[in-house]
Amino acid sequence: MQTIKKKRDNILVVPEGIISETVKLFDFAFTCAKLHTNYNFILRAHPVINTSLIIKHLLLKHKTVPDNIKISSSSLLEDINSSAYSLYRGSAAIIQIVLSGCYPIYFNDNNEKNYDPIRFAFNSSNYINNPKTLLSF
DSSP states (O other), X not given: OOOOOOEEEEEXXXXXXXXXXXXXXXXXXXXXXXXXXXXEEEEOOOTTSOHHHHHHHHHHHHSSOOTTEXXXXXXXXXXXXXXXXXXXXXOTHHHHHHHTTOEEEEEOOTTXXXXXXXXXXXXXXXXXXXXXXXXXX
């Protein structure tokens, strides 16, 4: 079995299994990817979500998928092992991701309730709401 090294420039994006949350987080990731071209974004939808429909919807706004975005077809473990960071909102997968050594980045939409499942383990320094501040902690 080949060992996959964590890449400092990979950010795993893991939304909840809710269509609106997936659209919101993937849309934010698209915007971040356009601004932070030196990072790769691995978009991993919850298994109950039809990823291709979400991407089609986002293409109406963004026109193209940025070159530094990859739609995951790997296992969660492979995605975790190849990432140094994870962008999330309410996904419980973040617990396994953090325990595997990825740094969590919570997309905090100030207009909504905080659904961060690990909010008591990290302070708000890992919270962002502006794509420009993605890795400014």
